[in-house]
Amino acid sequence: MSYDVPHTSGEEFATSSDVERGLPMWEVFVRQRRGLSHVHSGSLHAPDAETALQAARDVYTRRQEGVSIWVVPSTAVSAFDPEAAADFYDASHKEYRQATYYKIPDEVGQM
């Protein structure tokens, strides 16, 4: 068995180990209601996209939690290595990128 999660795996996406012999894994994204984005809900196993959609409806929307579902093969997801990405995300010395960095006189009012 492999406890060694490859670094190329997604943030919260499942990784399959060596003994995987069953159905492929799919990541499920649910749009809670119109006007909102699809958000990752979890994963499941299914032989094809059509069955994955049906299973996703049964598993993740039993209480009207969604109006639309996407399923994506887990193997199709690429993601950053969070360790290597640490420097990339460090914008702490670039405070001028924040709106609050700029002092606007009170007389100007709401901006």
Next chain:
Amino acid sequence: MTTLADTPMSGADDPTTRFQAIVDVEDKIEPSDWMPEGYRKTLIRQIAQHAHSEVIGMQPEGNWISRAPSLRRKAILMAKVQDEAGHGLYLYSAAETLGISRDEMMDLLHQGRHKYSSIFNYPTLTWADMGAIGWLVDGAAITNQVMLSRCSYGPYARAMVRICREESFHQRQGYEILIALCNGTDEQRAMAQDAVDRWWWPSLMMFGPNDSESSHTEQSMAWKIKRVSNDDLRQQFVDMTVPQAAFLGVTLPDPDLEWNEERDHYDFGEIDWDEFWSVVKGNGPMNRERLEHKVGAWEAHAWVREAAQAHASKKQEAGR
């Protein structure tokens, strides 16, 4: 304002130190983060056991679907059992993020190398058991799962949030069954009392050994997999449940159960630990049947999985 420069990500070179620092500031560990092997193994074992418990837990209640006393009760019970299947799936998915496959977890369960909660190794003898299970067993489960929703591993904590939301329905429908029985005939009241008598102690056992006997607690607390000790959770459950029993008018089968003003908690009697360990070791009333049924269902339905896969590959070939 917190900036990344303040977080433990930068600075510490040692991965263990950095890992613990993230845990200590109540940040979550995510699947692709570095983690100690012990943390990974502890979580895989715990989440898989939790998932197996949800799945095996469908059996004692499934037993009563065809004999529910009304169409309304039948619909409710089916919805509840369906929820348990869903909870199992959320949890298997969370375990899979740690690098173990679904198939492997199934194998480990079927071979008896992975355990599930001992509570499901007790039989469901009457309809009142559906009430007692919802109220007491799901009540105990919620106490434990609310704590776990603050666990340091992101996918497990998120699964718990979802599960707790749904589990609340389970507890309330069980309590409602008991309210109906307790307001019924003498025979129905006796049936409710009998179910409470049989489920009370096994429910207290769900919280595990006493803290003094629990070997994993200290490390799990440091890793924030566990946030509250077994005994503290058990006490919380007893304190919450006693007034609910009084409302129903049922007696909890413990002569030592008494309010302790000094402690501001209920005192309660000693659990029969011989029974506890006997069921854990596989000698409970239903251990064999539960596993046999699970393995039987898995094998009997192998053709469905095979047919679905064959259909999928045929369609894929046709599409090329």
